[in-house]
Amino acid sequence: MTALDILMPRPMLPIVQEQLDKAFTVHRLYEADDPETFLAEVGDKIRGVALTGCGVDADFLKNVPNAEIVASFGVGYDHVKTDDCLAANVVVTNTPDVLTDEVADTAIALMLMAVRELGQAETWLRDGNWTGKGAYPLTPATLRGRTLGVFGLGRIGKAIAKRAEAFGMTIHYHGRHQQDGIDYPYHASLKDLAAACDTLMVVAPGGEETKHAVNAEVLKALGADGFLINIGRGTVVDEDALIDALESGTILGAGLDVFEHEPKVPEKLTQLPRVTLLPHVGSASQATRNAMGQLVVDNLKSWFETGKAVTPVPEMR
Ligand code: NAP
Ligand code: 8YV
Numbered sequence: 001m002t003a004l005d006i007l008m009p010r011p012m013l014p015i016v017q018e019q020l021d022k023a024f025t026v027h028r029l030y031e032a033d034d035p036e037t038f039l040a041e042v043g044d045k046i047r048g049v050a051l052t053g054c055g056v057d058a059d060f061l062k063n064v065p066n067a068e069i070v071a072s073f074g075v076g077y078d079h080v081k082t083d084d085c086l087a088a089n090v091v092v093t094n095t096p097d098v099l100t101d102e103v104a105d106t107a108i109a110l111m112l113m114a115v116r117e118l119g120q121a122e123t124w125l126r127d128g129n130w131t132g133k134g135a136y137p138l139t140p141a142t143l144r145g146r147t148l149g150v151f152g153l154g155r156i157g158k159a160i161a162k163r164a165e166a167f168g169m170t171i172h173y174h175g176r177h178q179q180d181g182i183d184y185p186y187h188a189s190l191k192d193l194a195a196a197c198d199t200l201m202v203v204a205p206g207g208e209e210t211k212h213a214v215n216a217e218v219l220k221a222l223g224a225d226g227f228l229i230n231i232g233r234g235t236v237v238d239e240d241a242l243i244d245a246l247e248s249g250t251i252l253g254a255g256l257d258v259f260e261h262e263p264k265v266p267e268k269l270t271q272l273p274r275v276t277l278l279p280h281v282g283s284a285s286q287a288t289r290n291a292m293g294q295l296v297v298d299n300l301k302s303w304f305e306t307g308k309a310v311t312p313v314p315e316m317r
Contacts, residue, residue, distance in 0.1 A: 006020055102282070115141045147169065153184070154175075204232050228242065243268045
């Protein structure tokens with residue numbers, strides 16, 4: 001393969017860097033003293049972008065007018081404006097499937113931590129309260145008898161639902177479409193789903209269409225025994241409405257892996273008692289992140305070797 005020029009705006013995993021360095025000439029934007037001058041110098045040569053940690057839109061693409069592919073790390077690609085990429089004839093790829101089970105495991109763990117206050121109970125022990133004050137207080141909530149409402153019954157949503165069934169939960173779902181061959185009850189609106197369940201699992205993508213879909217009305221419908229679990233994207237939840245709902249007892253608790261302005265987390269959320277917070281670790285094992293990285297490499301190589309990407313996002317097909 002000739003040494004085609006690839007742009008890497010932010011550092012990627014060693015497994016990605018090592019393989020891309022062997023196959024391509026990699027231009028590391030993050031090492032440039034002056035990114036604008038750097039892009040002015042190398043931008044015309046760039047044929048592909050290995051992307052993590054930043055967005056892509058029409059302005060970005062103007063810097064790399066000969067780019068053919070943006071290979072993004074992660075299954076969610078709300079940070080990539082696919083319309084702009086289509087207009088510039090740039091294919092976009094993501095990293096689906098290889099992280100599905102890891103993220104579903106994390107989602108179940110987050111739900112159990114939130115409902116049974118397991119993080120708080122561990123802090124109780126570590127702080128010496130078990131010996132000092134006695135047993136951790138009984139939790140008002142239990143997973144027993146709960147109904148899980150899955151908002152976004154896609155690859156990860158289905159893997160979460162399968163696990164939740166094994167925990168004895170009843171499953172309902174909402175998405176834009178009712179799915180063939182799925183027996184779980186479907187709700188045409190998110191509010192109806194929230195009213196039908198007491199544990200709302202958000203695993204829908206981010207972006208304008210889903211922005212603040214979980215709002216005050218939805219949280220009210222979830223009800224006073226309700227838990228909100230978000231493993232999807234922070235933008236899907238109106239965080240101010242969530243804080244109000246938690247403070248007023250409109251819902252009982254929440255478990256959040258993702259936030260609207262990561263890595264910033266609203267201080268109030270960190271102070272509320274029945275809230276479990278994780279720093280976006282849904283897929284964050286070395287094995288799963290390496291599998292995602294490998295897919296970034298495979299997409300770039302496949303595109304330049306065969307003219308076909310391995311996992312183009314649906315908008316490209
Ligand atoms: P997927 O297979 O594409 O599933 C997405 C589901 O959401 C589909 O069932 C889809 O159903 C529904 N959906 C899509 N757009 C919607 C909209 N505008 N309104 C309502 N429902 C919509 O994706 P996946 O692989 O399961 O990943 C789902 C999301 O999880 C990713 O986009 C990412 O944001 C998030 N994620 C988070 C982590 C983490 O570390 N926390 C890790 C991986 C992924 P319909 O087409 O019927 O609407
Ligand atoms: C990654 C994710 O942590 O795949 C996704 O959509 O949210 C996570 O698996 C993230 O994309 C890496 O930047």
